[in-house]
Amino acid sequence: MTRLVPHPLLSLVLMLVWLLLTRLSPGNLVLGLAVGLLAGWSFARLEPEGKRLRSLRPLLRLMAIVSQDILRSNLAVARLILRGGQHGQRHSAFVEIPLRLTDPAPLALLAMVITATPGTAWIAYDKDSGILLLHVFDMVEGSDWSRLIRDRYEALLLEAFA
Structure with a gap:
């Protein structure tokens, strides 16, 4: 699941924003899903490798x-x-x-x-x-x-x- 949708929250939010900015239709739903998934995959490729947060x-x-x-x-x-x-x-x-x-x-x-x-x-x-x-x-x-x-x-x- 992580490889298919590396940033599910980002993809979901972008899809919802897409739907809010356009009319709710099956075509816009598919297009919003595509935009969200592409953004999630792109973000995963840009994510830097580094130290993780140790203490808040x-x-x-x-x-x-x-x-x-x-x-x-x-x-x-x-x-x-x-x-x-x-x-x-x-x-x-x-x-x-x-x-x-x-x-x-x-x-x-x-x-x-x-x-x-x-x-x-x-x-x-x-x-x-x-x-x-x-x-x-x-x-x-x-x-x-x-x-x-x-x-x-x-x-x-x-x-x-x-």
Whole structure:
């Protein structure tokens, strides 16, 4: 069954969406089923091989930390923008951060976390050296972004996917 329908929920949902967007008829039912099955097979071929989730608890802690960081960053960036950016006191910078993560799934989660946090952007990642290039909107002198990323986000992802 798994080879015939590798992602049954995805196939079923796509078929139902197809039927919702078209008229309910036998032809549309067959066509929706075909679209759902093709999408499921395609998704199965694209599915990366990697480490499986070992523990959900670190991801729940990460979600709480990220929610708090996003709220704080939103307020800080809004304050900077509304106060005219405090020219001369604020400067943007690129920071190189060595990462211990190598698996694509946790790296993708880390990219989403960093990009979703206002004031930071994931610019590039060198797979060979494990270096992340991060853009910081308001680089405060003395802030250690490597330690922040490593201790707040990467450690929890390593724990979850170890």
